Amino acid sequence: xxxxxxxxxxxxxxxxxxxxxxxxxxxxxxxxxxxxxxxxxxxxxxxxxxxxxxxxxxxxxxxxxxxxxxxxxxxxxxxxxxxxxxxxxxxxxxxxxxxxxxxxxxxxxxxxxxxxxxxxxxxxxxxxxxxxxxxxxxxxxxxxx
Amino acid sequence: xxxxxxxxxxxxxxxxxxxxxxxxxxxxxxxxxxxxxxxxxxxxxxxxxxxxxxxxxxxxxxxxxxxxxxxxxxxxxxxxxxxxxxxxxxxxxxxxxxxxxxxxxxxxxxxxxxxxxxxxxxxxxxxxxxxx
Numbered sequence: 001x002x003x004x005x006x007x008x009x010x011x012x013x014x015x016x017x018x019x020x021x022x023x024x025x026x027x028x029x030x031x032x033x034x035x036x037x038x039x040x041x042x043x044x045x046x047x048x049x050x051x052x053x054x055x056x057x058x059x060x061x062x063x064x065x066x067x068x069x070x071x072x073x074x075x076x077x078x079x080x081x082x083x084x085x086x087x088x089x090x091x092x093x094x095x096x097x098x099x100x101x102x103x104x105x106x107x108x109x110x111x112x113x114x115x116x117x118x119x120x121x122x123x124x125x126x127x128x129x130x131x132x133x134x135x136x137x138x139x140x141x142x143x144x145x
Numbered sequence: 146x147x148x149x150x151x152x153x154x155x156x157x158x159x160x161x162x163x164x165x166x167x168x169x170x171x172x173x174x175x176x177x178x179x180x181x182x183x184x185x186x187x188x189x190x191x192x193x194x195x196x197x198x199x200x201x202x203x204x205x206x207x208x209x210x211x212x213x214x215x216x217x218x219x220x221x222x223x224x225x226x227x228x229x230x231x232x233x234x235x236x237x238x239x240x241x242x243x244x245x246x247x248x249x250x251x252x253x254x255x256x257x258x259x260x261x262x263x264x265x266x267x268x269x270x271x272x273x274x275x276x277x
Binding site for chain 1: 181192254
């Protein structure tokens, strides 16, 4: 079985939520990237929220995946927010010289949802109210976990 | 604590290497940030072995200096084709493999000691040390 299938790509309203909770080898990284992009295309999602709270390390390979996802999502008119980077991971990233270009990072899922809600606020869409409700629920359950 | 040798032949070995290095670093009393630095270095340099040489190994050696300070030495060795232009490979942004060119210069910034030898005859050997 493809290991990356173990990483869920959840559609919540018009946002793809990707909680990374396993240690990924390179093949999983590549296949996760492909899945996120194909889900973006399939669903027309406007945002990607990647939760890396459980990632113990970001090396240049994973860092590049995050930058590439953000760049490709942008071309598809979607915004990418990475949440939950551990301080040790952030320090190491900077020392390694990785910039995560184009990736917005926030402290936790709550902040990420707030950011993506702002992004969606301007849209005249009947699903909007439902979406914000769902996202808030998701944030609450996530923060409890 | 004893040295550990880890075969580096396939992509999943990169994950094994970084997890084993983190485990050792934790057992040696390195701070969480240092554990992350060492795991990241292991991931970068193990990937170089798997990607450019195809096979090699990582030797992880707990060490102590004359003042009794604990350290961890990581040796990555392979018998691959060697690095053609070592000086260029140590510069940020230089890559022959389509990567970001952060592996070697970035790893050097994460450790206290960094040595690299490479030749077409003998392959490549990278030795790094971080002290607690």
